[in-house]
Amino acid sequence: MxxxxxxxxxxxxxxxxxxxxxxxxxxxxxxxxxxxxxxxxxxxxxxxxxxxxxxxxxxxxxxxxxxxxxxxxxxxxxxxxxxxxxxxxxxxxxxxxxxxxxxxxATPALAGDGVAVLREAPQDRARNGQALVVGLGTGFNVCAVRVLPGGAITALEAEEGHTHLPANIMWRLIDRVGADAARGFFSTEETFAGRGLSRLHAAMTGTHPVRSEDIAHAVEAGDAQAIATYDFFTELVGLLCRELALRFMPLEGMFLAGSVGRSIADRMDRFQPAFLAQEHMRHIPENTPIFLIRDDxxxxxxxxxxxx
CATH class of the missing domain: 3.30.420.40 (ATPase, nucleotide binding domain)
Structure with a gap:
């Protein structure tokens, strides 16, 4: 068969x-x-x-x-x-x-080199059979996953990318780039997809937008402005993932995927403080491990x- x-x-x-x-x-x-x-x-x-x-x-x-x-x-x-x-x-x-x-x-079967652990959670944490895939690439979306006791998998459709940007992230943007530039970040996808990173770099540097891939190359070359953009962008991703952790409670793990997700994987020192920044309901993100999907x-x- x-x-x-x-x-x-x-x-x-x-x-x-x-x-x-x-x-x-x-x-x-x-x-x-x-x-x-x-x-x-x-x-x-x-x-x-x-x-x-x-x-x-x-x-x-x-x-x-x-x-x-x-x-x-x-x-x-x-x-x-x-x-x-x-x-x-x-x-x-x-x-x-x-x-x-x-x-x-695929998340229940990911193992070995196919997945990287970006943030561990306590081994004795509560488990609930729920996970979340966060796609950060050309577009943005999420997929909530539930594994039932018999092993059956339910993967839920969503259009998270077209939701309004959380207020705390918008305030952070206004504080950094000003109200006029922040208006361009009107949805989650327009902020966290590749074009959002491009727009953020332009707003922070006062230059015309360039491809997100070019910003990543500039980071590798040690460009200070590109590094500052990536550091701030990673902070915003951490704030967003905190909101998603409360919304979906993925105590089995939050799985980042996509080119943008891979590009921030080595910046967890910027991600984690934002992910754990709020004391209110902090036990949920604290007990949520973060992974990166690497398996093609x-x-x-x-x-x-x-x-x-």
């Missing part, structure tokens, strides 16, 4: 075959999106390269919203439909999930878990 798994972003699509409950590493294949007019073409080529295996079920993680069994990439004109995919692969079942939801399904295969493992 073969299962088709996919992790599809705006730049690349990664597909694999799973058999007997595990991913066949020899089948993992990356396709450049620019080389294909549609995702259907990617599936056709992949199945041909795998000599047409019989697919019993499939799960595809998409970097975009999923609704009613359909999805569309946010930065590429690719459309996805569960019924069409099932027919294309001659599968009994096809399921589309958001890529962050896939990471949520995590979304594929999440797709496999989603198929049950």
């Amino acid at each position: 073969a299962m088709l798994l996919g992790d599809v972003g705006g730049t690349n699509a990664r597909l694999a075959i799973a058999r007997n409950g595990s991913i066949d590493a020899s089948t993992v294949t990356r396709f450049k999106g620019d080389d294909f007019a549609s995702f259907d073409d990617v599936v056709r080529q992949f199945l041909a390269e795998q000599h047409g295996p019989h697919i019993s079920s499939m799960c595809i993680a998409v970097a975009g919203p999923v609704s009613g069994g359909r999805a569309r990439l946010t930065n590429r004109d690719w459309f996805f439909d569960e019924d069409n995919l099932a027919r294309l692969a001659d599968a009994d079942q096809a399921r589309l999930i958001n890529d962050l939801t896939a990471l949520g399904f 295969m995590a979304a594929l493992h999440g797709c496999l878990a989603a198929l049950g």
Whole structure:
């Protein structure tokens, strides 16, 4: 019995075959999106390269919203439909999930080099079977995860990126860059996605926005202004994660994911004071461990878990 798994972003699509409950590493294949007019073409080529295996079920993680069994990439004109995919692969079942939801399904199985511990929590802390994935990259969103006593996983959809920025973070921004510049940070995503980091650096330096990747390179080169931006941005992430810890109570762990999340992983000395800054209900963040998802295969493992 073969299962088709996919992790599809705006730049690349990664597909694999799973058999007997595990991913066949020899089948993992990356396709450049620019080389294909549609995702259907990617599936056709992949199945041909795998000599047409019989697919019993499939799960595809998409970097975009999923609704009613359909999805569309946010930065590429690719459309996805569960019924069409099932027919294309001659599968009994096809399921589309958001890529962050896939990471949520993967969290119980992350181990070893696939996850880094950024902040430990007391070993004798209370546990509640709840975790949270925080996606910090091109966009921003979260996925709350609940592992039931029998091992079944529930991963909840959310649109946290489009919520209003918490007041304490807005006040901190106003204090640092002024009220006029702070107006540009009107939502959580506009503040904490890559473009938020770019906008913050421009506001702090009085320059035109540059790519978040360029700011990261400047940090590596020892640029004092870029370092100051990253330090302040990491403080803001710590304040946000404190709010998320109270909102979702992820006592099994908060898992950071995405390029921006990876870029602040070595700045926990800036993150932790902000994460624990408030005395009110401080026991919740104190008992929340923080991890970084490092496994490039995590979304594929999440797709496999989603198929049950």
